[in-house]
Amino acid sequence: MTQTDTIAAIATPSGSAGLGIIRVSGPMAHELGRLLFRPAHKNCTWQSHHLYHGDIVATDGATVLDEVLVTLMRKPHSFTGEDVLEISCHGNPLILQTVLEQLITLGCRPARPGEFSERAFLNSRMDLSQAEALASMISAQSSKALQIGLAQLKGSLGRRISSIRTLVIEALAGIEAAIDFAEDVSGHEAPACLPQICEAMTSINRLLSTYRQARLVTDGxxxxxxxxxxxxxxxxxxxxxxxxxxxxxxxxxxxxxxxxxxxxxxxxxxxxxxxxxxxxxxxxxxxxxxxxxxxxxxxxxxxxxxxxxxxxxxxxxxxxxxxxxxxxxxxxxxxxxxxxxxxxxxxxxxxxxxxxxxxxxxxxxxxxxxxxxxxxxxxxxxxxxxxxGKAIGDDVMITHLRHKHSLEKAIARLAAADNCISTGQSSEFAAFELHETLDALDEITGKKIQDDILHKIFSSFCIGK
Ligand SMILES: Nc1nc2c(ncn2[C@@H]2O[C@H](COP(=O)(O)OP(=O)(O)OP(=O)(O)O)[C@@H](O)[C@H]2O)c(=O)[nH]1
Ligand SMILES: [Mg+2]
Structure with a gap:
C-alpha cells in the first residue's frame, strides 16, 4: 500500500541530549533532503544507506540551522518500506523543532503517533505482532521484558501463529473436500481432521499458559x-x-x-x-x-x-x-x-x-x-x-491482552469445530468454525483486522515511532 503524503517527526525523546533524530518517510523524502541539506563534500550522491555530513539550511537558502549527518534509505529497504530520510541533529529541542518546521513548510505532514510503524505494517515490513513488540521493547522496564519483546520483534509469535494456521488449513481442506465430494467421502474424511484440530488446540493452550508469567515480566x-x-x-x-x-x-x-x-x-x-x-x-x-x-x-x-x-x-x-x-x-x-x-x-x-x-x-x-x-x-x-526463569526466552510468550483474547476466541472456535465433527453434524458447520478460527488467528498478525482496531493500536504508540 503506497501512501501519497510524506510524514516527519522527531524520533528521539524531548529534552536536551547529545543527538536528536528527525525521521521523514514518504515519496518526498529524497527531495526534502536535497532541498534542506548542504553537503560538506562534493561527492554526496544520495546513495541509499550512506551517511553524509553537512549542514541543514533553512528554506531562505542562507541560514544554517545545524551541522548534521543525513541518511537516505530508499524503498523498500527501509523501516517503513518507503523512502526514509533520517537527519541526525544536535539534541537541542529548539534545533529539532526548527528543522521539523522547515520540513513542514516544504510540504511534509507531522506524523501521527505510531504512524511510521503503521506504514511499516501496511507495507508488510512487519506483522502486527512485531509492530506491537517494537512498542513493548521501547517501553520495557527490565532485561527479561526486553528479551521477550526482542523475540517477538524477530517474529517468534508470528511464526507460531503461522504454524497453527497451517494445521487449521489442513483440517479445513479435509472438511471442504468432504463437502465438495459429499457422496464419495462423507462420514470418512471429516474425523481425519481431528488430529490437526487437537494439535492446534494444544499449541494455542501452550501460548495462553505463558500469558500470566509474561505479564509479570512486562508489567513487573x-x-x-x-x-x-x-x-x-x-x-x-x-x-x-x-x-x-x-x-x-x-x-x-x-x-x-x-x-x-x-x-x-x-x-x-x-x-x-x-x-x-x-x-x-x-x-x-x-x-x-x-x-x-x-x-x-x-x-x-x-x-x-x-x-x-x-x-x-x-x-x-x-x-x-x-x-x-x-x-x-x-x-x-x-x-x-x-x-x-x-x-x-x-x-x-x-x-x-x-x-x-x-x-x-x-x-x-x-x-x-x-x-x-x-x-x-x-x-x-x-x-x-x-x-x-527457565520459561523466559525458551518459549514463545504472549504479552498482550489483545493476543490473549484472539487466542481464546480461536480455541473456542476449534472446540466448536471439534464438537461438530464428533457429533456427526454437517461438515459445513465445522468448516464455518474453522474459518472463524483463522480470522481470530489473523487478528494477531494483522492479516485480517478491522481498521478502527488497527488505528487504536498504533495511536497508543508514541510520536516518531
Ligand atoms: N534488631 C532489629 N531491629 C529491627 C530490625 N528491623 C527493624 N528493626 C527495628 O524495629 C523498629 C520498627 O521498624 P520499622 O521498619 O519502622 O517497622 P514497621 O513495621 O515499618 O513499623 P510501622 O510503620 O509502625 O508499622 C525500628 O526501631 C527498627 O530499627 C531488625 O532486623 N533487627
Ligand atoms: Mg513502617
Whole structure:
C-alpha cells in the first residue's frame, strides 16, 4: 500500500541530549533532503544507506540551522518500506523543532503517533505482532521484558501463529473436500481432521499458559509487605531498595501511607509496597491507611507477611496470617529481627500456615531487615515464586491482552469445530468454525483486522515511532 503524503517527526525523546533524530518517510523524502541539506563534500550522491555530513539550511537558502549527518534509505529497504530520510541533529529541542518546521513548510505532514510503524505494517515490513513488540521493547522496564519483546520483534509469535494456521488449513481442506465430494467421502474424511484440530488446540493452550508469567515480566511483580506495626516493614523496604525511602522509628504506627519503590531483581522489575501496620486503628488517619493496605493486598502477586521473631507471637499476628491466606495469592512468611534472640519457634507458625493452606506456595524464612541477613534468600524466593526463569526466552510468550483474547476466541472456535465433527453434524458447520478460527488467528498478525482496531493500536504508540 503506497501512501501519497510524506510524514516527519522527531524520533528521539524531548529534552536536551547529545543527538536528536528527525525521521521523514514518504515519496518526498529524497527531495526534502536535497532541498534542506548542504553537503560538506562534493561527492554526496544520495546513495541509499550512506551517511553524509553537512549542514541543514533553512528554506531562505542562507541560514544554517545545524551541522548534521543525513541518511537516505530508499524503498523498500527501509523501516517503513518507503523512502526514509533520517537527519541526525544536535539534541537541542529548539534545533529539532526548527528543522521539523522547515520540513513542514516544504510540504511534509507531522506524523501521527505510531504512524511510521503503521506504514511499516501496511507495507508488510512487519506483522502486527512485531509492530506491537517494537512498542513493548521501547517501553520495557527490565532485561527479561526486553528479551521477550526482542523475540517477538524477530517474529517468534508470528511464526507460531503461522504454524497453527497451517494445521487449521489442513483440517479445513479435509472438511471442504468432504463437502465438495459429499457422496464419495462423507462420514470418512471429516474425523481425519481431528488430529490437526487437537494439535492446534494444544499449541494455542501452550501460548495462553505463558500469558500470566509474561505479564509479570512486562508489567513487573507487585509485592506488598504487611504485618503488625513495628515488625520492620519499612526497614525491609529500605534494605531491598538500598536507600532510605520510608521513615523507620521504634514508634508503632509510623507508616500511614503506601510507600512504593521499584527495584530490579534477577532481570525483573519488582514493585514493592510498604504499608501501614495492621492493628485496631488509633485514629481516622490510621484507619484510612489500613483500608488502603487491604485494597493494595488485593492486587498483590506476592504478599510478604512480616513477623517480629524477637517478641512473642500474638493473636494479631495469627489473624494477619489467616486474613492473607484467604486471598489465595503467593505468600512469603518472613520472621524478622533474626539478629535478636528468638522468642518463638518459626515451626509453630509454619504449622498453622500449612494446615490452613495445604497446597500453598508458602515460604518461611528468617531475616534481619536491619542488618541484611537472609535478604538474598528472600529476593530469590520473591522471583522464584512468580516467574520461573527457565520459561523466559525458551518459549514463545504472549504479552498482550489483545493476543490473549484472539487466542481464546480461536480455541473456542476449534472446540466448536471439534464438537461438530464428533457429533456427526454437517461438515459445513465445522468448516464455518474453522474459518472463524483463522480470522481470530489473523487478528494477531494483522492479516485480517478491522481498521478502527488497527488505528487504536498504533495511536497508543508514541510520536516518531
Ligand atoms: N534488631 C532489629 N531491629 C529491627 C530490625 N528491623 C527493624 N528493626 C527495628 O524495629 C523498629 C520498627 O521498624 P520499622 O521498619 O519502622 O517497622 P514497621 O513495621 O515499618 O513499623 P510501622 O510503620 O509502625 O508499622 C525500628 O526501631 C527498627 O530499627 C531488625 O532486623 N533487627
Ligand atoms: Mg513502617
Amino acid at each position: 511483580i507487585q509485592i506488598v509487605i504487611t504485618g503488625k506495626p513495628n515488625v520492620g516493614k519499612s526497614s525491609l523496604l529500605n534494605s531491598l531498595a538500598g536507600r532510605k525511602k520510608a521513615i523507620v522509628t521504634s514508634i508503632p504506627g509510623t507508616t500511614r501511607d503506601l510507600i512504593t519503590e521499584t527495584i530490579q531483581l534477577d532481570g525483573l522489575s519488582v514493585h514493592l509496597t510498604d504499608t501501614a501496620g495492621i492493628r485496631a486503628p488509633m485514629d481516622a488517619i490510621e484507619k484510612e491507611g489500613i483500608d488502603m493496605v487491604r485494597e493494595r493486598l488485593e492486587q498483590a502477586d506476592v504478599i510478604v507477611i512480616l513477623f517480629d521473631g524477637s517478641l512473642p507471637l500474638t493473636d494479631e499476628d495469627r489473624q494477619i496470617l489467616e486474613e492473607n491466606q484467604k486471598r489465595g495469592c503467593r505468600i512469603i512468611i518472613a520472621v524478622n529481627k533474626s539478629d535478636l534472640p528468638p522468642a518463638w519457634e518459626t515451626g509453630l507458625l509454619l504449622h498453622q500456615a500449612e494446615s490452613a493452606h495445604p497446597l500453598s506456595s508458602i515460604h518461611t524464612l528468617r531475616i534481619s531487615a536491619k542488618f541484611g541477613d537472609g535478604l538474598d534468600v528472600l529476593k530469590k524466593a520473591l522471583t522464584d515464586l512468580t516467574v520461573s
